[in-house]
Amino acid sequence: MATIQDRLRIPWSGGAKQIAFDAILPIFIIPAMLLLASMSLWWTIFTFTTVVIFLTLISRFFIKNIPHTKFFFLWTITTLTVLYFIFEFIVIPFLEILLEENIALSVLIFGFVISVCLMKKRTKQLFMIVESSRNDKEGDRLKSCNICQIKVPSRDRHCLWLDCCVGNHNRCLFISALFFATSALTYSSNLTLTSVCHPFTLYRAILLPDDCSDVYKLFELGLSFVSAVYSLALAAILLLLFLQQLVLVSLGITAKEWNKLPLVSKLCLGMFANRPHSKGFCRNWTQVICWSGNPQYEQFNQEV
Amino acid sequence: MLINVILAVGLAILMILVYFPGRHARHYSYIRVENVLDEILWAAPVQSKLKNCSYEDIIVKNVDVDISSIYGTRYFEIPLKGGEYKPKNCTPLIKTALIVPYRNRATHLKVFLNYMHHFLQNQRIHYQIFIVDQNDTLPFNRAKMLNYGAKIAIEMGYPCLILHDVDLIPINTGNIYGCSKTPRHMSSSLDTFRYNLPYLTLFGGAVAILSSQFKQVNGMSNKFYGWGAEDDDFYRRLITNGITPYRFSPEISRYTMLPHVKEIASSERFTVLAQGSEQHKVDGLSSLSDESVIKQEDLYTHIFAS
Numbered sequence: 001m002a003t004i005q006d007r008l009r010i011p012w013s014g015g016a017k018q019i020a021f022d023a024i025l026p027i028f029i030i031p032a033m034l035l036l037a038s039m040s041l042w043w044t045i046f047t048f049t050t051v052v053i054f055l056t057l058i059s060r061f062f063i064k065n066i067p068h069t070k071f072f073f074l075w076t077i078t079t080l081t082v083l084y085f086i087f088e089f090i091v092i093p094f095l096e097i098l099l100e101e102n103i104a105l106s107v108l109i110f111g112f113v114i115s116v117c118l119m120k121k122r123t124k125q126l127f128m129i130v131e132s133s134r135n136d137k138e139g140d141r142l143k144s145c146n147i148c149q150i151k152v153p154s155r156d157r158h159c160l161w162l163d164c165c166v167g168n169h170n171r172c173l174f175i176s177a178l179f180f181a182t183s184a185l186t187y188s189s190n191l192t193l194t195s196v197c198h199p200f201t202l203y204r205a206i207l208l209p210d211d212c213s214d215v216y217k218l219f220e221l222g223l224s225f226v227s228a229v230y231s232l233a234l235a236a237i238l239l240l241l242f243l244q245q246l247v248l249v250s251l252g253i254t255a256k257e258w259n260k261l262p263l264v265s266k267l268c269l270g271m272f273a274n275r276p277h278s279k280g281f282c283r284n285w286t287q288v289i290c291w292s293g294n295p296q297y298e299q300f301n302q303e304v
Numbered sequence: 305m306l307i308n309v310i311l312a313v314g315l316a317i318l319m320i321l322v323y324f325p326g327r328h329a330r331h332y333s334y335i336r337v338e339n340v341l342d343e344i345l346w347a348a349p350v351q352s353k354l355k356n357c358s359y360e361d362i363i364v365k366n367v368d369v370d371i372s373s374i375y376g377t378r379y380f381e382i383p384l385k386g387g388e389y390k391p392k393n394c395t396p397l398i399k400t401a402l403i404v405p406y407r408n409r410a411t412h413l414k415v416f417l418n419y420m421h422h423f424l425q426n427q428r429i430h431y432q433i434f435i436v437d438q439n440d441t442l443p444f445n446r447a448k449m450l451n452y453g454a455k456i457a458i459e460m461g462y463p464c465l466i467l468h469d470v471d472l473i474p475i476n477t478g479n480i481y482g483c484s485k486t487p488r489h490m491s492s493s494l495d496t497f498r499y500n501l502p503y504l505t506l507f508g509g510a511v512a513i514l515s516s517q518f519k520q521v522n523g524m525s526n527k528f529y530g531w532g533a534e535d536d537d538f539y540r541r542l543i544t545n546g547i548t549p550y551r552f553s554p555e556i557s558r559y560t561m562l563p564h565v566k567e568i569a570s571s572e573r574f575t576v577l578a579q580g581s582e583q584h585k586v587d588g589l590s591s592l593s594d595e596s597v598i599k600q601e602d603l604y605t606h607i608f609a610s
Binding site for chain 1: 322323325327328329330331368495497498499500502503561563564
């Protein structure tokens with residue numbers, strides 16, 4: 001909580017006005033999107049499409065012109081807050097969700113928040129490690145990130161949405177954040193949809209929604225339904241990312257290398273591609289899971 | 305330091321707000337399936353050559369009905385005029401009046417009758433279905449309609465009343481439609497509530513109560529127009545009379561609700577509920593007018609009241 005508040009403050013007190021403006025945009029866009037979408041099915045389709053198009057355009061603009069923007073990170077925080085608020089204060093008062101289901105969801109969200117906080121902490125530590133040993137020879141897998149302006153071991157990507165570089169130092173946390181976020185979003189959307197729609201049981205155990213035709217007739221139902229649809233869409237995207245990460249780590253390549261692979265090779269999950277940095281399935285994973293700062297850095301130097 | 309204390313207190317308040325049990329659906333205590341037979345109040349068997357109907361296998365070998373099949377035509381014996389049925393090859397030990405308040409739900413009624421005759425006949429009980437139709441233009445008064453139905457059923461000598469909504473369909477065959485010694489909330493595991501119980505004192509939907517108990521609490525209140533709270537008032541009446549209703553196992557208490565838009569609670573419900581408890585003696589079965597018309601239909605007894 002404290003970290004979130006701390007980060008929320010940055011655009012207000014610190015940076016230039018322009019940056020503050022782009023950063024606070026999501027605080028207005030997301031609630032407006034959900035409120036408009038809750039009016040009718042056509043509004044839902046319309047607002048969601050508009051937001052997707054808007055995001056594609058604005059992200060290009062931001063990456064080009066304001067690479068340090070907190071817009072994407074604020075988008076994540078606002079989404080998390082708004083969805084959680086709708087769940088706790090609109091869906092829960094329908095009195096259809098058990099206390100343990102609510103607690104289970106909180107645990108998943110907590111797992112996500114902790115993973116992201118640790119990711120950022122490790123990146124900060126990395127900054128110090130790399131600074132202190134700048135004079136050393138640099139490993140060829142140590143790539144610099146021009147947004148964070150640090151060198152990252154086996155840099156995978158700069159995650160705009162978490163405002164954090166992903167490399168071997170925090171890849172395990174990134175994967176766990178993806179896992180927790182996907183599960184939390186799927187679970188919360190299932191709880192919401194089975195509350196506001198007509199549910200049915202699959203194999204007498206799993207409850208799934210089957211008829212959501214009446215949700216737009218009542219504002220609370222509409223808003224809950226739309227937030228669940230939004231969660232489900234995010235969950236789908238994050239699930240793909242999560243699976244991609246699993247494949248990439250198993251193969252020992254980065255996202256960039258993956259993109260360069262020919263289509264045939266991608267279809268074979270890159271098994272037969274040339275992977276100069278891969279150390280085999282098990283060692284790739286231990287390297288990601290057991291990353292612990294300095295020793296790893298030394299290992300880079302030894303390899304050179 | 306002070307900020308930390310404020311933060312901690314704030315966090316604690318937030319935790320209580322978020323995880324307060326009253327905000328959630330509840331787990332509840334219930335009679336287990338194997339004890340259900342001991343709880344049912346059996347009617348004294350009439351002297352006859354037939355042997356008594358057995359109910360054990362109905363409860364023990366209970367199965368869930370496929371929900372998609374409830375709309376299909378189901379086989380049942382044509383009941384006597386007025387929707388009364390007695391099993392022919394054994395003497396029933398359960399005699400129940402099924403009272404259904406109703407207005408303007410023709411499609412639901414059709415599905416309900418088609419399903420319930422089949423369902424109840426399979427349970428080998430003596431039953432009669434009463435549809436109580438509100439024929440005025442005021443908002444729907446569920447409790448008053450139930451009072452009319454109960455009054456007529458009691459006059460006809462039914463010892464057990466089941467107060468039932470027309471949009472509820474029991475989906476477990478072991479959900480026995482007889483009265484227990486204590487009034488019983490039957491629809492505790494409803495699909496539109498995710499098979500959970502919204503709150504512990506919920507006493508609406510489908511309820512089984514002995515006629516003697518219904519008379520003892522002077523029935524339900526006649527003052528609740530619109531949707532909501534009449535069942536809460538009924539629960540209070542029972543509690544003030546020292547009767548605490550219970551529930552049977554969720555396994556046999558599964559219901560499905562026929563599709564319609566979720567209703568919004570009437571805004572006056574709490575004001576009427578607040579003035580409730582002193583009114584129990586004067587408002588209820590005793591304050592009912594005699595202006596009701598009874599019509600015997602093929603599948604049910606139709607009562608018109610207002």
